[in-house]
Amino acid sequence: MATKEEIVAGLADIVNEIAGIPTEDVQLDKSFTDDLDVDSLSMVEVVVAAEEQFSVKIPDDDVKNLKTVGDAVDYILKAQA
Amino acid sequence: MTAKINPSKGAPHARIVGVGGYRPVRVVPNEVILEHIDSSDEWIRSRSGIASRHWAGPEETVAEMSIEAAGKAIADAGIDASDIDAVVVATVSHFKQTPAVATEIAHRIGAGKPAAFDISAGCAGFTYGLTLGKGMITDGTAGHVLVIGVERLSDLTDKEDRATAFLFGDGAGAVVLGPSKEAAIGPTVWGSEGDKSQTITQTVAWDEFRSGDVSQLPVDSKGEVKFPAITQEGQAVFRWAVYEMARVAQEALDAAGITSADLDAFIPHQANMRIIDSMIKALKLPEHVAVARDVETTGNTSAASIPLAMERLLASGAAKSGDTALIIGFGAGLVYAATVVTLP
Numbered sequence: 142m143a144t145k146e147e148i149v150a151g152l153a154d155i156v157n158e159i160a161g162i163p164t165e166d167v168q169l170d171k172s173f174t175d176d177l178d179v180d181s182l183s184m185v186e187v188v189v190a191a192e193e194q195f196s197v198k199i200p201d202d203d204v205k206n207l208k209t210v211g212d213a214v215d216y217i218l219k220a221q222a
Numbered sequence: 223m224t225a226k227i228n229p230s231k232g233a234p235h236a237r238i239v240g241v242g243g244y245r246p247v248r249v250v251p252n253e254v255i256l257e258h259i260d261s262s263d264e265w266i267r268s269r270s271g272i273a274s275r276h277w278a279g280p281e282e283t284v285a286e287m288s289i290e291a292a293g294k295a296i297a298d299a300g301i302d303a304s305d306i307d308a309v310v311v312a313t314v315s316h317f318k319q320t321p322a323v324a325t326e327i328a329h330r331i332g333a334g335k336p337a338a339f340d341i342s343a344g345c346a347g348f349t350y351g352l353t354l355g356k357g358m359i360t361d362g363t364a365g366h367v368l369v370i371g372v373e374r375l376s377d378l379t380d381k382e383d384r385a386t387a388f389l390f391g392d393g394a395g396a397v398v399l400g401p402s403k404e405a406a407i408g409p410t411v412w413g414s415e416g417d418k419s420q421t422i423t424q425t426v427a428w429d430e431f432r433s434g435d436v437s438q439l440p441v442d443s444k445g446e447v448k449f450p451a452i453t454q455e456g457q458a459v460f461r462w463a464v465y466e467m468a469r470v471a472q473e474a475l476d477a478a479g480i481t482s483a484d485l486d487a488f489i490p491h492q493a494n495m496r497i498i499d500s501m502i503k504a505l506k507l508p509e510h511v512a513v514a515r516d517v518e519t520t521g522n523t524s525a526a527s528i529p530l531a532m533e534r535l536l537a538s539g540a541a542k543s544g545d546t547a548l549i550i551g552f553g554a555g556l557v558y559a560a561t562v563v564t565l566p
């Protein structure tokens with residue numbers, strides 16, 4: 142099971158790979174759409190990659206609620222448990 | 223008594239020997255789409271890669287567009303129309319269900335009395351038809367097969383639905399399949415996921431449209447009952463396409479016994495540029511592979527998209543005859559089909 146720090150680092154790599162955002166910009170309080178330039182379709186790709194990496198399921202209906210990096214990290218932490 | 227029955231004798235393999243396409247005369251840029259929906263050219267381009275599409279006029283019927291595309295494919299193949307033993311038409315937008323449009327097309331191109339029928343497999347329709355045609359040739363029930371993908375999706379588009387209004391286009395693409403000494407169409411990896419049937423569907427079934435309680439049917443901005451249209455859960459379809467379809471594409475490469483490094487071209491169903499870009503990444507396609515990006519000026523033409531994109535890739539010089547191409551169709555059903563082909 143990944144720790145909170147590992148999930149943040151993992152998400153940073155994924156966002157970097159998909160949207161080309163520098164990993165250091167991917168902070169807990171950052172909004173995917175407003176701060177990181179991840180649009181709704183890139184968000185789907187981020188989610189698919191995160192599901193693979195952290196062995197969790199994130200249904201479409203829940204994706205809409207993941208506004209910030211912190212939301213996603215908390216969701217993955219809970220889903221792992 | 224169980225009589226001894228002669229087995230059918232087919233060619234060792236099949237190949238695509240000719241390709242042709244028809245795009246309607248009327249070009250519809252995003253500006254025209256924006257007359258009916260609250261959106262922007264920038265949004266449509268960034269989410270779909272689509273800048274314009276072709277919409278058919280009254281004379282450009284499913285049959286007429288097919289006949290144009292078929293004529294070019296037959297000329298490209300260098301055969302006579304009378305050499306065609308079967309006509310397979312993949313479409314979801316031919317509104318006269320009886321008889322199949324394939325028979326009219328077969329007759330009007332001068333193919334004589336070939337086997338002729340329509341199939342319904344959404345955006346995988348062309349690859350399904352190609353797979354059937356290959357089987358007919360290797361089985362010996364046909365020498366040459368004409369496979370057509372044709373759509374008038376503008377007839378099934380809700381021009382006021384901002385989730386779909388900009389996506390669809392019209393056109394026809396055709397290939398002629400013939401016998402081959404070497405394998406030139408790989409094993410098809412195909413299937414369906416009926417549990418996701420509601421993710422791309424028709425708003426109202428024809429029988430409900432005719433006899434249903436009209437007060438229950440969707441109405442447009444003028445208060446008139448809307449004609450049935452294609453509706454979809456965009457995000458769910460996008461997720462399925464970028465994740466599951468990349469895997470199916472990889473399975474088709476494996477089944478053909480090649481890797482992405484052996485490819486010269488990638489011709490996926492032209493649904494959305496973002497799906498195409500995501501697949502390129504997932505498949506780790508090398509730089510040298512020419513990728514069909516016809517969706518930019520043709521939109522999503524469902525069953526017609528792969529042969530149209532193939533024809534354009536060859537015409538542009540980005541790919542050439544004898545090149546190895548991966549094709550994959552996927553869409554309403556949900557259905558999918560992928561295979562590796564040698565280009566005509």
Ligand SMILES: CC(C)(COP(=O)(O)OP(=O)(O)OC[C@H]1O[C@@H](n2cnc3c(N)ncnc32)[C@H](O)[C@@H]1OP(=O)(O)O)[C@@H](O)C(=O)NCCC(=O)NCCS
Pocket residue numbers: 181182259260261262265266269270345384385386454455456457459460493494497522552553554
């Ligand atoms: C259709 C598609 C481009 C829509 O993109 P999307 O990101 O899923 O769109 P959503 O409906 O989730 O909307 C995202 C945002 O854009 C807005 N939006 C939706 N359609 C819009 C439009 N036409 N113009 C401007 N904004 C639009 C929404 O209001 C929403 O804004 P919000 O986040 O502020 O609420 C996309 O889902 C897609 O292409 N999916 C695959 C479909 C496909 O290829 N199907 C055929 C397969 S054969």
